[in-house]
Amino acid sequence: MxxxxxxxxxxxxxxxxxxxxxxxxxxxxxxxxxxxxxxxxxxxxxxxxxxxxxxxxxxxxxxxxxxxxxxxxxxxxxxxxxxxxxxxxxxxxxxxxxxxxxxxxxxxxxxxxxxxxxxxxxxxxxxxxxxxxxxxxxxxxxxxxxxxxxxxxxxxxxxxxxxxxxxxxxxxxAVNTFNTPGVMEHCHFLKEVEDAQKIRKSVIDCFERASIPNISEEEKRKILHFVIIGGGPTGVEFAAELHDFLVEDLVKLYPAIEQFVKITIIQSGEHILNTFDQRIAVFAESKFQRDGIELSTGFRVIKVSDDSITVKCKSSGVETLVPYGMAIWSAGIGxxxxxxxxxxxxxxxxxxxxxxxxx
Amino acid sequence: MxxxxxxxxxxxxxxxxxxxxxxxxxxxxxxxxxxxxxxxxxxxxxxxxxxxxxxxxxxxxxxxxxxxxxxxxxxxxxxxxxxxxxxxxxxxxxxxxxxxxxxxxxxxxxxxxxxxxxxxxxxxxxxxxxxxxxxxxxxxxxxxxxxxxxxxxxxxxxxxxxxxxxxxxxxxxAVNTFNTPGVMEHCHFLKEVEDAQKIRKSVIDCFERASIPNISEEEKRKILHFVIIGGGPTGVEFAAELHDFLVEDLVKLYPAIEQFVKITIIQSGEHILNTFDQRIAVFAESKFQRDGIELSTGFRVIKVSDDSITVKCKSSGVETLVPYGMAIWSAGIGxxxxxxxxxxxxxxxxxxxxxxxxx
CATH class of the missing domain: 3.50.50 (FAD/NAD(P)-binding domain)
Structure with a gap:
């Protein structure tokens, strides 16, 4: 280390x-x-x-x-x-x-x-x-x-x-949000043990929220969209753990809503793990694609609200709203x-x- | 059960x-x-x-x-x-x-x-x-x-x-405080898993608080006074667990403040565990006396503030202030x-x- x-x-x-x-x-x-x-x-x-x-x-x-x-x-x-x-x-x-x-x-x-x-x-x-x-x-x-x-x-x-x-x-x-509006209020971080415990509770809460009666499919899709902002080692490791948790444990307990679950990594660079050897990045990216983890590379997060993330495509400049249920910020320290x-x-x-x- | x-x-x-x-x-x-x-x-x-x-x-x-x-x-x-x-x-x-x-x-x-x-x-x-x-x-x-x-x-x-x-x-x-002022605000309860986790954190916090510089001996004694209100099975079991935790673990980690630690059970009846066979009560009482756990029987709690408990002697009617660091209410359900x-x-x-x- x-x-x-x-x-x-x-x-x-x-x-x-x-x-x-x-x-x-x-x-x-x-x-x-x-x-x-x-x-x-x-x-x-x-x-x-x-x-x-x-x-x-x-x-x-x-x-x-x-x-x-x-x-x-x-x-x-x-x-x-x-x-x-x-x-x-x-x-x-x-x-x-x-x-x-x-x-x-x-x-x-x-x-x-x-x-x-x-x-x-x-x-x-x-x-x-x-x-x-x-x-x-x-x-x-x-x-x-x-x-x-x-x-x-x-x-x-x-x-x-x-x-x-x-x-x-x-x-x-400390966490560095680069003053991105809403990040401090709405995102989880992964620096402390308490953060990890809160994330665990929050993931399960999302599944319980999506199971409550009178929730539309669109809402279920939103609540069960787990977004990881930052494709460095922390974000990538969390994405992999979350994927296994969802696939091995949670979908058994919540079979009715399995189809609405999605994990997305938003990365401003062209590749995740871009500080590592490119072969590692390529391996991780292809593994994630097979697992159904979406990689949104080349996007910068410009705002986070309580239920959506505004991202900007770095090449086209187009802004899009990404609805989410839980978001993790692992994009910077200061x-x-x-x-x-x-x-x-x-x-x-x-x-x-x-x-x-x-x- | x-x-x-x-x-x-x-x-x-x-x-x-x-x-x-x-x-x-x-x-x-x-x-x-x-x-x-x-x-x-x-x-x-x-x-x-x-x-x-x-x-x-x-x-x-x-x-x-x-x-x-x-x-x-x-x-x-x-x-x-x-x-x-x-x-x-x-x-x-x-x-x-x-x-x-x-x-x-x-x-x-x-x-x-x-x-x-x-x-x-x-x-x-x-x-x-x-x-x-x-x-x-x-x-x-x-x-x-x-x-x-x-x-x-x-x-x-x-x-x-x-x-x-x-x-x-x-x-x-639900917890029943019998409308005793201050109980809801200042006491811990022991009905839920979260309660137990909060108590654990609170016990350790007391030891850390008593270790901070510029704390008088009187304050240390107050902070490290653990009071259990109610001598039923929950209170008695908690007292026994807390005693072992203090004696086997915490005093090794906080040797400088060992002498200030005290556990007290406040019980309004004449005996703890008074719904059980009297031999059980007598056994528990003599064990607690050997362990240095104080039994205040015949006292009723009439008020709890952030750092002291007002108790009234049922026989004499005299009221006394009991300074404390952490208090557990296990005296009633409703x-x-x-x-x-x-x-x-x-x-x-x-x-x-x-x-x-x-x-």
């Missing part, structure tokens, strides 16, 4: 830096944006405060995120030498490549997650974990502003700050606002050297 | 009735309220419309509910002889005695449910199922008003009516409004003979 590779490089670089003799100040910020969203960074802006005698206390390492990058980094860190604090709104690591299988019940959600505290306990790591979200990174004060993800109703003390000597930013990527904000600060302040590694 | 026993009696009676020669009108309404909530009823008000020649069409049987009573009834019904329609907002049967184990992850939610359509498919039943809620029973028109439980946004056609010759009402019971409404109608109209069997 690209993730762990980059995370490990970041970790190695970090360890190399902090093993320098005391007093030799380190001042580095490393940002790794792996494809798929792993972002690793560490910052040390202590150059200005260089002291002849280093304080005897352990250096504070704060890690933001418990995904691929964060957990890989922690695996290689000797937690006895640092005061380590981990912040993440999820108290587990999720094995994301299996999320498409969770959507269709092939794999149980519980099987793809590992509680982060259990990971620490197993490895004997002395690490403090807080279930919270990082709202803001303050590189000047060397502190992160956090908010508890588990309720702030207790005397309003859900907010807290943690200061750091080293900061590892491994927050992953940078989280807290990271954008942090990078702007670092760029503006210009007092912290930084380096961007884009995998 | 009381449920299946009563359901089977209802089914037997039903089958006996409908096996009478055609033309001999049946007019019976049977209501079985088994302890725990199974309600089975069937109604046939066709006496007034007696016809010399019965229509050749199959008689319509509508079953409301897919719990113990509804599924037991369906198991014994020859679906080839009737036009059978089943209405329930849950498209699965849940093995409710295992719900306390689901709250603590001992048993996976998926293991205690069976999709109702799969049950029909396995048994070769020709039965139509609609995922919907019954809003109103109209015994005069012999029809049920239903609303789709899977979204009504499709041209507002979520509502529909089904007419019946025989109606089986197996809706189960009749669903749609059933109350139906029984009132039947009582008022007085044109349908009815019989109430209370197990």
């Amino acid at each position: 690209g993730f762990s590779f980059f995370a490990s490089r970041a970790a190695a670089r970090f360890l190399e830096d902090i093993r320098r003799p005391a007093g030799v100040s380190t001042a580095a910020l490393l940002l790794t944006a792996a494809s798929g969203g792993g972002i690793v960074a560490y910052a040390d802006s202590s150059r200005a405060e260089e002291a002849p005698e280093p304080p005897p206390r352990k250096k504070k390492v704060v890690v933001l995120g418990t995904g691929w990058a964060g957990t890989s980094f922690l695996k290689n860190l000797d937690s006895s030498r640092y005061e380590v604090k981990v912040i993440s709104p999820r108290n587990y690591f999720a094995f994301t490549p299996l999320l498409p299988s969770v959507t269709c019940g092939t794999v149980e959600a519980r099987s793809v997650v590992e509680p982060i505290r259990r990971m620490f306990e197993k490895k004997g790591k002395d690490v403090a974990y807080y279930e919270a979200e990082c709202l803001k990174i303050d590189p000047t004060k060397k502190a992160v502003h956090c908010r508890s993800a588990v309720g702030t109703n207790l005397d309003g003390n859900g907010d807290f700050m943690l200061d750091y000597d080293y900061l590892v930013v491994a927050l992953g990527a 940078t989280r606002p807290v990271i954008t904000d942090f990078m702007n600060q670092v760029g503006r302040a210009n007092d912290v050297p930084w380096q961007l590694m884009n995998g | 009381g449920f299946s026993f009563f359901a089977s009696r209802a089914a037997a009676r039903f089958l006996e009735d409908i096996r009478r020669p055609a033309g001999v009108s049946t007019a019976a309404l049977l209501l079985t309220a088994a302890s725990g909530g199974g309600i089975v009823a069937y109604a046939d008000s066709s006496r007034a419309e007696e016809a010399p020649e019965p229509p050749p069409r199959k008689k319509k049987v509508v079953v409301l509910g897919t719990g113990w009573a509804g599924t037991s009834f369906l198991k014994n019904l020859d679906s080839s002889r009737y036009e059978v329609k089943v209405i329930s907002p849950r498209n699965y049967f849940a093995f409710t005695p295992l719900l306390p184990s689901v709250t603590c992850g001992t048993v996976e939610a998926r293991s205690v449910v069976e999709p109702i359509r799969r049950m029909f498919e396995k048994k070769g039943k020709d039965v139509a199922y609609y995922e919907a809620e019954c809003l109103k029973i109209d015994p005069t028109k012999k029809a049920v008003h239903c609303r789709s439980a899977v979204g009504t946004n499709l041209d507002g056609n979520g509502d529909f009516m089904l007419d019946y010759d025989y109606l089986v009402v197996a809706l189960g019971a 009749t669903r409004p749609v059933i109350t409404d139906f029984m009132n109608q039947v009582g008022r109209a007085n044109d349908v003979p009815w019989q109430l069997m209370n197990g």
